[in-house]
Amino acid sequence: MHVFDPEILLTEKTALDPYPVFARMRALDPVHWNEPTNSWYVPTYGDVARLLLEESLSACPGDYTGPQRDEDRPEVEEAMAFFNSWMVFSDPPHQTRLRETVAPAFPRRSAEAWAGHVRRTARELLDAVGEGETDLFGAFAAPLAVRLTCAVLGVPEQDVQLVQDWSSRLIGFLSTPTADPVRARIALQARDDLRKYLQDTVIPGLRATDDERLIPLRGIAELNPEDALALFAQLLTGGIDPVASALATTADVLLRWDPAARAEALARRELLEAVVEEALRYDAPFHFVPRSTTVPLEIGGRKVPAGWRLVLVIASANRDEAVYEGPDAFRPGRSGPRHLSFGLGRHYCLAGLLSRVILREGVLALLERLDGTEARPLATVRTPAFGVTTWPRLMIAF
Numbered sequence: 001m002h003v004f005d006p007e008i009l010l011t012e013k014t015a016l017d018p019y020p021v022f023a024r025m026r027a028l029d030p031v032h033w034n035e036p037t038n039s040w041y042v043p044t045y046g047d048v049a050r051l052l053l054e055e056s057l058s059a060c061p062g063d064y065t066g067p068q069r070d071e072d073r074p075e076v077e078e079a080m081a082f083f084n085s086w087m088v089f090s091d092p093p094h095q096t097r098l099r100e101t102v103a104p105a106f107p108r109r110s111a112e113a114w115a116g117h118v119r120r121t122a123r124e125l126l127d128a129v130g131e132g133e134t135d136l137f138g139a140f141a142a143p144l145a146v147r148l149t150c151a152v153l154g155v156p157e158q159d160v161q162l163v164q165d166w167s168s169r170l171i172g173f174l175s176t177p178t179a180d181p182v183r184a185r186i187a188l189q190a191r192d193d194l195r196k197y198l199q200d201t202v203i204p205g206l207r208a209t210d211d212e213r214l215i216p217l218r219g220i221a222e223l224n225p226e227d228a229l230a231l232f233a234q235l236l237t238g239g240i241d242p243v244a245s246a247l248a249t250t251a252d253v254l255l256r257w258d259p260a261a262r263a264e265a266l267a268r269r270e271l272l273e274a275v276v277e278e279a280l281r282y283d284a285p286f287h288f289v290p291r292s293t294t295v296p297l298e299i300g301g302r303k304v305p306a307g308w309r310l311v312l313v314i315a316s317a318n319r320d321e322a323v324y325e326g327p328d329a330f331r332p333g334r335s336g337p338r339h340l341s342f343g344l345g346r347h348y349c350l351a352g353l354l355s356r357v358i359l360r361e362g363v364l365a366l367l368e369r370l371d372g373t374e375a376r377p378l379a380t381v382r383t384p385a386f387g388v389t390t391w392p393r394l395m396i397a398f
């Protein structure tokens, strides 16, 4: 049976809406062996939630080198080694050590301490948007995500563009089904530039700061330069794209609501928070969580041997009809289990609370800007990308 071809995901049609493909996987082949990507795909909520908590699984994505020319192999392998040193792609004790270094920077009170900054930045961006047609992704969602992620990591405002470019180059390597040598070269250059920037600018800044919200990040300075780089690079790339994507998803939904419904979300904070939560479920910014088996495991009645790559399809789990009623409908405050967009278990997103504050305050500012206008969506453009929701353009008319 051949129900899940990665090429299908890379078509424009699927990039706009991958959910029918995921639904077919759940219905026809819920533990799917996929030769081209050398991986097993697990799309149901029950299996994904259980496997995210399965201690024996490794977060090291395993070998996805794919067919390579001999001369490309060293750079591809060097790039993979760099990404495998990130906490999200590694196991204890390395993962635990990196996580514990920065975890004190991400408790609830720190997340809320950024609320005012998010609101001011969002309002500033939206004030600059005039009447007529505008691209809300380029003018609002993307810059808000990048400016906030940078602020939270102690990157000075004037360097945001520079740092964003490095982040995009790194993430470019992770967004293809098998390793791409050109992207590997670009990612390695970005890695080297970022290493220098971290040591020359960010770490001295963290040592000197008296900002209470940034002081807990000083632990990065105590790590050796390679661990510090792995940690910083992942915080950066782990933050920018998913926050931009979730902001765009929420904005897209709200723009389709009539003005009275939007005014209600503006007036009722619990409704606004429920909208954000449902947007995270409805369109998970990251579709996949990669894992590898270290012992044989039985999954959905199939035996998966040790040493194989698993792809836990969290975006599919979030739409599983076995646990959510009418999963393809957008229903804020719906019943059902917690969505898996931030993962679960020992790699659970370090910045889940912070992301919710950014989304809540950003969307609040957007609703204020839309209030009293007849703003409507004109066109949505997504780029075909493997395993992530991307919104390069979200055209609206004020």
Ligand code: HEM
Binding pocket: 059, 087, 088, 089, 095, 099, 149, 152, 234, 235, 236, 238, 239, 240, 242, 243, 246, 284, 285, 286, 289, 290, 340, 341, 342, 343, 344, 346, 347, 348, 349, 350, 351, 352, 354, 355
């Ligand atoms: C809507 C926004 C976000 C989404 C949907 C999201 C999603 C995720 C997911 C699914 C994981 C778990 C991956 C796994 O289990 O392998 C994760 C981990 C992580 N996220 Fe987020 N993330 C978001 C925002 C952020 C932000 C803003 C930051 C940092 C500023 C961040 C930093 C991290 C880190 C460091 C980890 C790794 C934790 C570990 O491996 O122990 N994330 N995120």
